Amino acid sequence: MAEREIIISVRGLAKRFGSQQIWTNLNLDVYRGEILGIVGGSGQGKSVLLRVITGLVEPDAGTVEVFGRDVRELTPEETVLMEARWGVLFQDGALFSSLSVLQNIQVPMREHLDLPQSMMDELAFLKLAMVGLKPDSAHKNPSELSGGMRKRAGLARALALDPEIVFLDEPTAGLDPIGASDFDNLIRKLQQTLGLTVYMVTHDLDTIFRVCDRVAVLADQTVVRTGAPESLVKHPDHPWIKEYFCGERARAAFA
Amino acid sequence: MLKRDHGVVLPTSIRAPGFRVELEGTVFRLLATGSWTVHEAVKLDGALTRLQVPIPPTPEFTGEVDVSGIAELDTAGAWLLQKTADRWSGSGLDTSFSGTTESFRILIDEVGRRVETKPVDEEDPGTVKDFSGEMTRALGGIWQDARLLTSFLGAVTDTFGRLIKEPWRFRPLSFLHHIDHAGLRAVPIIALICLLIGAVVMQQAVVQLRPFGADIFAVNMLGILALREVGVLLTAIMVAGRSGSAFTAEIGSMKMREEIDAMRTLGVDPMDTLVAPRILALIVVLPLLTFVGDIMCLVGGGLMAKAYLGLDVAAYMEQLHSIVDFRHFMAGMVKAPFAALIIGLVGCLEGLKVSGSAESLGKHVTSAVVKAIFLVIVFDAIFAMFLSAIGI
Numbered sequence: 001m002a003e004r005e006i007i008i009s010v011r012g013l014a015k016r017f018g019s020q021q022i023w024t025n026l027n028l029d030v031y032r033g034e035i036l037g038i039v040g041g042s043g044q045g046k047s048v049l050l051r052v053i054t055g056l057v058e059p060d061a062g063t064v065e066v067f068g069r070d071v072r073e074l075t076p077e078e079t080v081l082m083e084a085r086w087g088v089l090f091q092d093g094a095l096f097s098s099l100s101v102l103q104n105i106q107v108p109m110r111e112h113l114d115l116p117q118s119m120m121d122e123l124a125f126l127k128l129a130m131v132g133l134k135p136d137s138a139h140k141n142p143s144e145l146s147g148g149m150r151k152r153a154g155l156a157r158a159l160a161l162d163p164e165i166v167f168l169d170e171p172t173a174g175l176d177p178i179g180a181s182d183f184d185n186l187i188r189k190l191q192q193t194l195g196l197t198v199y200m201v202t203h204d205l206d207t208i209f210r211v212c213d214r215v216a217v218l219a220d221q222t223v224v225r226t227g228a229p230e231s232l233v234k235h236p237d238h239p240w241i242k243e244y245f246c247g248e249r250a251r252a253a254f255a
Numbered sequence: 256m257l258k259r260d261h262g263v264v265l266p267t268s269i270r271a272p273g274f275r276v277e278l279e280g281t282v283f284r285l286l287a288t289g290s291w292t293v294h295e296a297v298k299l300d301g302a303l304t305r306l307q308v309p310i311p312p313t314p315e316f317t318g319e320v321d322v323s324g325i326a327e328l329d330t331a332g333a334w335l336l337q338k339t340a341d342r343w344s345g346s347g348l349d350t351s352f353s354g355t356t357e358s359f360r361i362l363i364d365e366v367g368r369r370v371e372t373k374p375v376d377e378e379d380p381g382t383v384k385d386f387s388g389e390m391t392r393a394l395g396g397i398w399q400d401a402r403l404l405t406s407f408l409g410a411v412t413d414t415f416g417r418l419i420k421e422p423w424r425f426r427p428l429s430f431l432h433h434i435d436h437a438g439l440r441a442v443p444i445i446a447l448i449c450l451l452i453g454a455v456v457m458q459q460a461v462v463q464l465r466p467f468g469a470d471i472f473a474v475n476m477l478g479i480l481a482l483r484e485v486g487v488l489l490t491a492i493m494v495a496g497r498s499g500s501a502f503t504a505e506i507g508s509m510k511m512r513e514e515i516d517a518m519r520t521l522g523v524d525p526m527d528t529l530v531a532p533r534i535l536a537l538i539v540v541l542p543l544l545t546f547v548g549d550i551m552c553l554v555g556g557g558l559m560a561k562a563y564l565g566l567d568v569a570a571y572m573e574q575l576h577s578i579v580d581f582r583h584f585m586a587g588m589v590k591a592p593f594a595a596l597i598i599g600l601v602g603c604l605e606g607l608k609v610s611g612s613a614e615s616l617g618k619h620v621t622s623a624v625v626k627a628i629f630l631v632i633v634f635d636a637i638f639a640m641f642l643s644a645i646g647i
Contacts, residue, residue: 113293119296127330
């Protein structure tokens, strides 16, 4: 395989909230077409890193390059174009509660493209089917859906424009094991189907071993290790990694 | 979006999407080229719809969609190709795909599987049916509201009864908090509004009565009006806008985050902890605020009496005393606790009616204010008629 293309490149990131220093000099690369899992203890800034990369939170220092462009140096027009190339699934889906599921999926289409309503409907139903939701949930309101369905609908919205990168914030949190494993398979399948690059913040050991190509471990205010999950299990050379990947729960997940 | 060759920046001429149809032997071939993405979907869809579906002269003719010229493909592009292939198959041409790479094939197959699940339309009742349905819902809604409010009044009464029997259930801290928020902090705005309205009413009355030489009676008019109606109404409307909406928003957001359900499971009765202190605080506070409002109305009138009639304080007071007595004051004051009860009931009830969405919260806050003000004015009118009838 040829030299892998770096699609997200984070350099020298620092961030402080009040008296709490979250990172000093954090570096991270994400390659095209991989599923990268971000793990780390509470308060290590896993979700904040996602927000920094997508431009929702300003870092104190450092640069973030996506598709080779510094996210913070884009003109507003370029930012809009950039946003069409990635999709974000927030923790609880973050569906707009005043819109139906179908309308939610069509929001990015309306914003970025000029499509006739009939085509938007058909495409939205297609996305809905691709994330495994039944067509009859299309006209429901988000509050009428279960947690797992809301996540699927949120994923459908994130995929509305066929983005190149999808950011997932704890996609399996709050799902039962069966629902979580279905969601893992869904992510895997969509990644293969659409050639996605997946950036996934997660706690779930099952998810890590089942779908992640590579894992980046956040600890000590930086990324301490990256590598395939299996290699981290074999060579846990950091106390937190040892505890996380070689603890009782990890053995159960790995077995 | 899938690219045939990652990392190569394509020249624009290759990216321009297009297709042509060829007949080779017994195979109708659709050659698709360029970038088949959602950005080009409208153009492509139009062109594909205009494309005549080839009619096979004999059954051995087949169709083929050749995607080897496609540089970029996404879901929308795959969907268009699948739709075309389906149309050809429908007209008797057995159509298949060729020239696919591994990744293109996965996407096209996946989309093909999903296209079979047909969209469901939302039920759209006819206009007449829609209108009559809307009317029935609206009328039913009024009936439903009245029923709910009455039963909520019953529940609140029951709660108060229990609180008298078991006074340790009462939350004094919450009660004082609401006295502070709904009462003390409302004083400046209510004082200001009542002062201004008192002044305006006085000034208008003087201007209207002056041609008859009856301008001194403007003081009588203001005295009666302020004590019986304006003071209590203005105060109640301000409190409904300030505190009624706040009650709905507070209780509603707790309902949204399932805090109310959590309280119930912990054996904490939301009626005791949320509803009773709020309503009781309003019942205590609104008469006091009404008193402030009454006085400020008279003060505003006095300022205008000084400016337009040249009455000093003593003369103004004397004129007031000649017409106003305690029963006029009481006729206004007696309405205040009832207005407080209405505002508190409606505010808390609307808060408890909030369901999951942020939109529902906004809707219920609005309706709490509108219903509270409406009911306060209706009750004021009933009181006015009743009090006149018994001669007060």
